[in-house]
Structure formats: structure tokens, C-alpha cells
Amino acid sequence: MARIKIVIPEKKIATVSIPVRIYDINYGNHVGNDSFVSIIHEARIQWLKQYNFSELNINGAAVIMRGLSVEFKSEAFYGDVLSIEISSGEISALSFELFYRITTTRNDKSILIAHAKTDMACFDYTKKKVMPVPIVLNEILGNNTDFN
Template identity: 60%
Template sequence: MARVKLIMPENRIAVITVPVRISDINYGNHLGNDAFVSIIHEARMQWLMQHGFTELNIEGTGLILADLAFEFKNESFYGDAVEITIAVGEISKVSFELYYELSTKRNNKTILLALAKTGMVSYDYTAKKVIAIPEKLKEILNTSI
């Protein structure tokens, strides 16, 4: 079986911390796969908000999630503070890739929890069509921390 293998790009643009909530815990007593998706969504929203944007309004343009990939590495538990490093992959005229490295610290050790990638498309929700990435967002995507 072919497995997803993600490689974190060098162009890191943000580090966001999201706590694991009790509602994120599944029947296996660890962070559920769906909660991992919610955590990267929260991290992406916080990153956009740092720049005065939302997924529905980046200088009048919205974003749509076109694809999603996860590579799970270790369990996460209630009380973990998940540190999400966001990096940028390929950028085209209308879309871009965001990569996420999720980790936590336990007993003074950093534990890699997962790697993820989202394909984001610039979208005009009113006209219901794909449009060019706004220039301000392109600048932010090309700025490393």
C-alpha cells in the first residue's frame, strides 16, 4: 500500500499553538483524526487573522480547501498544547499549498504528531468562480519567519 509522505518546505510563515480540548478526544482516548483537521483549520484561521484576513475575506477574495493530506506520526492527548508550524509549498496564479507540522512537548521532549498539507484555491464566493490570489496574500506567502 502506498503511503502519504509529506516533506515540510523551508518557507515557514507562522507558528500557532492550539490546545487539545476534551471534545477532541475519541473513543481511543487520544486526539481523533477529525480533530487533527479542525486543529489545522484553526491554525490557518489564526494565521490569516494575524494579517487582518479571514478565509472569506482576503481583500475581497475567499479561499476554498481543494485537497487535504495527513501523515500521522504519534498520538496526542487531552492537555497537549499542539504547536503548528505553517509553511508554504507551490504557489500558482490561483492556488497555493500550505504545509503543517504538528508537534507537542512532553517531559521536555518534542514529539512530532503529524504532517499535513492543504491545497488552497482563491475564490470569489459571489461570482462562484476561481480568481487570482490577491497581491497582499502573495506577499505574505513569500515572507518567511
């Protein structure tokens, strides 16, 4: 079976730090795959907060996750502080990709923990349908294309 291979784009838009919490640890004594979903979510929230936005309001648009892929590289443990570099990928009129490079430092050595990718769409919860990516979000993502 072919493994997922995630290539991180060079268009880095943020770096955030998230400590591994005790409840992130599974029976294998490392961060569980379910906790990676929460950690990636937290990273995205911290990135948006840098611009005073939330997932429910980016100039009137919400964002929802349409897909998630994770390529695990190494284990993460309680006490690790994860550094998460967020990069933007493809951007369309209604959706965009975010990529995450997750590392930690142990014994003065940087360790690659995982690569991840989320497919995001802008959404109008009152109309229950996708909507265009706001201009300000396009700019934050580094997109110079006008879809209007």
C-alpha cells in the first residue's frame, strides 16, 4: 500500500508553538493520532487569532475543514513543545489548502514529528453553503489572484 506523501510548500504564513498535554498521550505513551487533529486545529486557531479572526468569522466568512491528511514521521511525547509551521497551498475562489510542518526539539536536536494538510472551505452558516474566500484571507494566504 502506498504511503501518504505530503510536500510542504515554501509559502510559510505562520509558526505557532503548542505544548503536548498529558491527555494527548495514548496507551503507546506517545501523542495519539486523534490528538494530532486537535493540535492542528489549535495551530489554525492561533494563526487566525494573530489577525483577530476566528474560524467562525473572517470578514463574514467561516471556515470548515473538508479534508485532513497526516504523514507521521516520529513520536511526540508528554513535555514536548511542538513547533508548527503553517504554509498555504492551492487557493481557489471557495477553498484553500493549509500545510503543517510539526517539529520538536529534544537534546538540542530538531525532530520532525509530522507533516499534515487540511483542505479548507469558506462557509456561510446562515445559508448553509460555501462562499468565496474573503479578500483579506486571500492576502494573508499570499494569493494575488482576484477570483471576482
